[in-house]
Amino acid sequence: MPVPVWRPYLLLATSLICLVVVLFPFYWIVITSILPTEIVLSRNPPLLPPLGEITFAAYFEVFARKPLLTWISNSMMITAGTLAITISTGAMAGYSLSRFRTKAQQAMGFGLLASKMLPGSLIIIPFFILFSKAGLIESKLGVILANSATAVPFATWLLKGFFDAIPRELEQAAMIDGCNEWQAFRHIVLPLAAPGLAAASAYIAIVTWADLVFARTLNSKPDNWVVTVGLQSFTGEYLVEWGALMAASAVSLLPMLVLFLLLEPFLVKGSTQGSLAN
Amino acid sequence: MGARRQTYIAYGLLAPAFLLVAGLIVYPLYMVLETSLRVGRAPNVARLDRLPLGFGNYWRALTDDVVWHSAGVTVVYAVGTIAPAFLIGLLLALLLNRDFPGRRWIRSMMLLPWAVPGVVAAIAFLWMFDSSYGVVNAQLRKIGLATTDIAWFVHGDTALFAVILPTIWKCFPFFALTLLAALQSVPQTLYEAARVDGASPFQIFRNVTWPGIRGAAALALVLQGLWVVKDFDLVFATTGGGPSRATQTLSLLVYEEAFQFFRMGQASAIGVLMLILCACLAYLAMRWGRKDFH
Numbered sequence: 001m002p003v004p005v006w007r008p009y010l011l012l013a014t015s016l017i018c019l020v021v022v023l024f025p026f027y028w029i030v031i032t033s034i035l036p037t038e039i040v041l042s043r044n045p046p047l048l049p050p051l052g053e054i055t056f057a058a059y060f061e062v063f064a065r066k067p068l069l070t071w072i073s074n075s076m077m078i079t080a081g082t083l084a085i086t087i088s089t090g091a092m093a094g095y096s097l098s099r100f101r102t103k104a105q106q107a108m109g110f111g112l113l114a115s116k117m118l119p120g121s122l123i124i125i126p127f128f129i130l131f132s133k134a135g136l137i138e139s140k141l142g143v144i145l146a147n148s149a150t151a152v153p154f155a156t157w158l159l160k161g162f163f164d165a166i167p168r169e170l171e172q173a174a175m176i177d178g179c180n181e182w183q184a185f186r187h188i189v190l191p192l193a194a195p196g197l198a199a200a201s202a203y204i205a206i207v208t209w210a211d212l213v214f215a216r217t218l219n220s221k222p223d224n225w226v227v228t229v230g231l232q233s234f235t236g237e238y239l240v241e242w243g244a245l246m247a248a249s250a251v252s253l254l255p256m257l258v259l260f261l262l263l264e265p266f267l268v269k270g271s272t273q274g275s276l277a278n
Numbered sequence: 279m280g281a282r283r284q285t286y287i288a289y290g291l292l293a294p295a296f297l298l299v300a301g302l303i304v305y306p307l308y309m310v311l312e313t314s315l316r317v318g319r320a321p322n323v324a325r326l327d328r329l330p331l332g333f334g335n336y337w338r339a340l341t342d343d344v345v346w347h348s349a350g351v352t353v354v355y356a357v358g359t360i361a362p363a364f365l366i367g368l369l370l371a372l373l374l375n376r377d378f379p380g381r382r383w384i385r386s387m388m389l390l391p392w393a394v395p396g397v398v399a400a401i402a403f404l405w406m407f408d409s410s411y412g413v414v415n416a417q418l419r420k421i422g423l424a425t426t427d428i429a430w431f432v433h434g435d436t437a438l439f440a441v442i443l444p445t446i447w448k449c450f451p452f453f454a455l456t457l458l459a460a461l462q463s464v465p466q467t468l469y470e471a472a473r474v475d476g477a478s479p480f481q482i483f484r485n486v487t488w489p490g491i492r493g494a495a496a497l498a499l500v501l502q503g504l505w506v507v508k509d510f511d512l513v514f515a516t517t518g519g520g521p522s523r524a525t526q527t528l529s530l531l532v533y534e535e536a537f538q539f540f541r542m543g544q545a546s547a548i549g550v551l552m553l554i555l556c557a558c559l560a561y562l563a564m565r566w567g568r569k570d571f572h
Contacts, residue, residue, distance in 0.1 A: 008378035015373060015384045022388055025402040025447065028413060032405065044416045085298070093295030100288030108292075111299040114307065116501065117556045119508030121533035122549035125313060125542055126306035129323045149302035152295050181287050210395030212511045217537060228397040232515050235401060242405055249398050260393035264386040267455065 029253070033058050033246040040243050058243035059251070068248055070223060071230040074140065075209055075252075078226060081144035082151060082208045083201055090155025090200065091193075095185060097156065098163035112153035120213040123149070128217055138219055143226070146214040151207065155200045162196025163189065199266040202259055209256050227252040314546035321540045335547035345548055347523060348531040354438060355513075355527055356506045359445040364499060366446070367453025372487075374454070375461040385458070392451035396511030403444040404431060404516055434524045437517050441525050445512050449505070453498055460494035461487070500563045504556055528552045 032040055034054050039045065062068055097105050127146050128137075136142035170192070171184040179187065190197070215226040225233070231252060234245045260267075314336070316329040339345050374385050391399070407414050407430040418424035430440040464487060472482045510529045513519065519526035519534065526534075528548065536545035 008376075011373065011376050011378040012380060012384075015378070015381075015388075018370065018373070019384055019387055022391065022447075025399070025406065026390070028406055029402050041411050043411070044420070045411065045413050047413075089294040089298055092291040096288050096291035100284065107296070108299070111303055113560070115299075115303055117504055117508070117553060117560065118303070118307075119510065119529050119532065119549065119552065121508075121510045121529045121536075122310060122546070122553065123303075123306055124533070125536050125546055125549070126309035128536075129309065129313070129326060129542070130306065132323050145302060148298060149306075152298045153303075156295050206393050210397070210511070212395070212397050212514065213533070228395050228511075231401060232397050235404065235515060242408075242411070245401060246405065249401055253394060253398055256393045256395070257390060260390060261386050264389060267389075 026253075029246045029249050032242055033250050035243070037243055058247040061241075062244040062248045062251075065244070066230065066248065067223065068227070068230065068251065071225050071227040072252065074224065075226040075228070076255075078140055078143050078147065078211075078215070079205050079208045081140065082147040083204055085144065085148045086151040086155045086204055087197060087201055090152055091159050091190065091197065093152075093156040094159030095163050095189065097160045099168065108153060108156060112157050115150040115153045118150065120211075124213055124217050127214070131218060136218070138221060138224055140224075142218045143211075143215050146218065147208045147211055151204045155204060158200045158203070159193065159196050162193045162199075166192050195266045198263050202263040202267060205259060206256050310546045310550060313542050314550050316543040318543065319539070319541050320543075323542065326542060329543065335543045336551070338544060339547045339551055344523070344526075345528075345531065345551075348526050348528045351438065351523075351525060352507055352527040352529070355442060355445070355525075356503060358438070358442045359449060359506050360499065360503055363446045363450040363502070364453050364495075366450040367455075367498075368457055368495075370450070370454040371457035371461055374458055389451040389455055391447050392455070394448060396448065396509070397515045399444045399448050400512050400515035403440070403447075407431060407440055407443075431517050432521060434521050437521055437524045441513055441516050444516070445506060445509065448512070449502055452502055456494050456498040457491055460491040464490035496563065496566070500560055503563075504560060507552075507556060 031049050034056060035049055036053055036055050036057065039050070039053060093108065097108060124146070127142070127149075131137055131142040131145075136145070166189055170188050171179075171181075174184040174188045175181070210228060211226070212228045212232060216229045216232070219225060219229070222230075222233075227248075231245070231248055234240060234248070313326065315331045315333065316326055317332045317334040318329045320326045320329060370388060374381060374388065394402075406412050409415060409427040409429040409432065412430075414430070415424060415427055418428070428436065430436050468486045468490075469482065472486050477485070507527075508529055509527075510533065513525055513527055513530055514533070517525045519530040529552075532545045532549045532552070534545075535541045535548065
């Protein structure tokens with residue numbers, strides 16, 4: 001049966017319509033952030049922005065009035081710390097589970113399942129008690145550890161899938177050439193698993209960046225807030241300044257959207273091997 | 279290279295992750311169980327272990343109307359999110375599995391909501407559904423579907439629906455992503471054979487496509503179901519559980535008991551019951567779909 005020439009274009013048109021609906025909230029965040037307050041607070045906001053009215057005042061205002069840069073840098077440090085812990089321990093554990101089959105495999109499987117089921121609002125209770133006693137309240141380390149708790153089993157399992165796809169003969173050849181096990185892992189296996197490391201890092205960065213419950217509960221001082229906690233504090237205000245809030249939202253979204261668009265092909269591959277997102 | 283050395287390496291590589299999981303998941307879980315047996319209030323958590331032990335919290339949780347109400351809200355919230363999100367995800371996966379120009383970019387963009395933090399999704403929808411200045415009400419007024427301002431997140435009748443919308447928006451990309459990956463693993467030869475046999479598109483979907491993706495679909499449903507049940511950010515940042523508990527899911531109730539009323543024991547007991555329920559549902563769903571998992 002020959003495919004009609006117009007078929008791909010019909011599919012394209014359908015996809016574009018879906019895309020407009022899906023992306024509308026992003027569009028509306030940006031539009032609101034670049035229009036003056038009179039237009040933002042109008043009963044009938046125009047769907048297309050009047051080009052002459054565009055202003056970046058809301059961006060200047062929100063940076064001047066709120067410690068947005070501090071929040072973003074807190075988010076970045078916590079995300080970086082969580083990534084460092086989870087990717088290093090997850091890569092070693094995933095490699096171990098892929099190459100040596102032991103009882104620990106079942107234990108890790110259980111740990112993974114448990115971490116998938118744990119609601120953040122429940123596990124935060126023992127974290128709060130533990131970290132209060134250990135003096136880790138109002139510190140980034142506490143939030144990093146809390147985020148790592150659920151991310152380590154996930155990273156381990158995802159990376160195990162990628163290591164499984166790398167033939168063992170490669171390390172064996174390297175060891176015959178004089179590498180020890182660690183060198184073979186470090187110089188041969190890890191570079192080949194780079195797409196897996198990228199996928200796991202992207203997943204974990206996105207989930208950690210989004211965390212609200214751990215950061216909010218373990219840090220109460222505004223200077224220690226991460227960007228999600230800071231944004232959420234806006235909504236509690238009596239008079240919400242939507243333009244400024246949308247500007248702050250847009251700024252906070254940017255790093256994760258760029259990361260996602262760059263790494264999306266790896267994520268699709270990762271989801272077939274791990275099937276474990278969120 | 280000896281077998282013993284191999285074993286050392288195997289366990290050595292596993293040890294850091296194992297210690298983290300033991301210290302940050304297993305031990306805290308044990309603490310939750312212990313705390314759930316501590317009856318009473320302790321504003322200072324250091325004094326928590328001086329409270330008497332007993333099953334009072336569980337008894338209170340199981341006989342409390344508020345808990346049952348929250349359980350009901352959680353079920354409506356989860357089903358109301360998962361069913362449409364799955365359908366949207368499946369349709370988009372089928373669409374994106376076809377060949378057309380620009381597919382690669384459209385796919386990436388379509389999945390973008392997944393990368394949005396729950397708080398930001400919540401804020402964006404709060405603004406779009408604002409009663410006075412929101413774009414949704416403005417458009418509804420324009421086409422004549424609404425004559426008054428609808429206070430989507432503030433009114434008890436619409437609040438749960440309003441909270442479900444951003445949850446669907448954040449959750450459908452995961453279905454689209456996993457189902458698309460599963461679709462790409464269905465052998466093309468099966469489709470060709472079905473077409474040669476003169477099967478209709480619906481028959482092809484039922485007999486070729488669906489069996490090929492059923493396992494992935496079951497797993498995705500379980501994972502997303504668990505995710506929605508335990509979700510905190512979206513509900514907390516939109517309505518905070520209100521108005522008058524209309525959107526108070528179990529997850530929010532647990533948090534409120536613990537960090538507003540400092541009834542850590544009561545909160546833990548509700549949380550443990552919630553976990554047991556989740557574990558049972560996950561077990562049943564996995565057993566139901568077991569033959570499809572590979």
